[in-house]
Amino acid sequence: MSIERSAVIGGGLMGAGIAEVLAKAGQDVIVSEVGEEAVAAGRARIGKSLDKAVAKGKLSAEDRDAALGRLRFTTDIGDLADRQLVIEAASENEDVKKAIFADLDRVVTDAHAILASNTSSMPIIRFAQATSRPERVLGVHFFNPAPVQPLVEIVSSVLTDPDVSRTMTGFVAEVLGKTPIQAGDRPGFIVNALLIPYLCSAMRMLESGFATKEDIDAGMVGGCAHPMGPIALADLVGLDTCLFAAESMYAETGDPAVKPPVLLSRMVDAGLLGVKSGRGFYEY
Numbered sequence: 001m002s003i004e005r006s007a008v009i010g011g012g013l014m015g016a017g018i019a020e021v022l023a024k025a026g027q028d029v030i031v032s033e034v035g036e037e038a039v040a041a042g043r044a045r046i047g048k049s050l051d052k053a054v055a056k057g058k059l060s061a062e063d064r065d066a067a068l069g070r071l072r073f074t075t076d077i078g079d080l081a082d083r084q085l086v087i088e089a090a091s092e093n094e095d096v097k098k099a100i101f102a103d104l105d106r107v108v109t110d111a112h113a114i115l116a117s118n119t120s121s122m123p124i125i126r127f128a129q130a131t132s133r134p135e136r137v138l139g140v141h142f143f144n145p146a147p148v149q150p151l152v153e154i155v156s157s158v159l160t161d162p163d164v165s166r167t168m169t170g171f172v173a174e175v176l177g178k179t180p181i182q183a184g185d186r187p188g189f190i191v192n193a194l195l196i197p198y199l200c201s202a203m204r205m206l207e208s209g210f211a212t213k214e215d216i217d218a219g220m221v222g223g224c225a226h227p228m229g230p231i232a233l234a235d236l237v238g239l240d241t242c243l244f245a246a247e248s249m250y251a252e253t254g255d256p257a258v259k260p261p262v263l264l265s266r267m268v269d270a271g272l273l274g275v276k277s278g279r280g281f282y283e284y
């Protein structure tokens with residue numbers, strides 16, 4: 001099956017990045033959002049990132065314009081009827097995501113279409129069960145910033161058709177030029193099963209007064225060659241996303257390593273979400 005028409009649900013941090021990756025790879029892309037304000041924000045996010053790619057010498061101005069020409073936005077999910085691949089990248093709320101999958105099941109007409117979720121840690125099977133075609137549903141998890149990070153986790157539920165996983169794996173590698181890895185439908189898959197406990201530990205270290213955020217970050221950058229430290233990384237991921245991931249992993253596993261730190265909850269309550277809101281642990 002050759003995938004040429006794709007869509008992304010949500011033009012936020014991850015959705016915009018994924019839509020950009022798809023458009024640069026030659027896909028005809030529709031981004032579905034909830035309202036005109038969100039459409040404008042998503043469009044601006046993609047435009048800014050493509051401009052940065054041009055400024056960094058990663059993309060020609062012609063290729064940027066061509067990618068923009070392949071992108072459309074809609075506030076009507078019914079416009080996704082003819083899509084062969086839809087990647088859901090809405091906020092990390094299980095009920096919202098289930099409702100989106102039920103809508104997609106209703107509107108996407110191609111029985112061979114693949115319905116994917118970019119969830120960071122929620123069970124794929126629950127979204128699959130919101131549809132009448134659970135074998136066509138899987139996780140396709142990108143990393144922030146999606147245009148830069150090479151990895152994509154392919155997450156098969158117990159009901160995903162192995163042909164669907166194979167098709168997505170081939171698409172990610174050959175069409176998107178990214179590196180696919182296979183993960184089971186378990187809390188946090190591979191990367192967040194390791195990353196979320198690490199970020200929570202760093203926040204607990206900060207919360208306890210044991211070290212400053214600057215020293216925690218400098219420790220992991222200078223001591224372990226990470227491109228950024230865990231406090232800055234949490235700000236980049238989005239503190240709301242970190243909290244939702246920790247909450248969903250904690251609910252399923254009861255592992256104290258992913259028990260959301262109180263500090264993280266308070267930051268989110270305060271609307272301090274990190275880079276995307278202009279202030280998290282640091283100011284942007």
Ligand code: 3HC
Nearest residue numbers: 049050052053056058120142143144145147148227228237
């Ligand atoms: N388009 C294309 N390429 C771009 C780009 C863009 N918009 N922006 C930057 N780049 C390229 C640059 O050209 C550069 O390439 P080079 O190394 O070949 O020269 C490279 O990306 C790095 O760019 P910069 O040096 O300019 O640094 P930035 O400040 O722009 O970005 C960073 C830095 C890429 C964010 C880097 O600090 C990094 O990789 N940090 C770690 C991010 C990370 O760990 N992400 C995973 C989060 S976990 C997640 O998302 C999962 C979720 O479920 C929680």
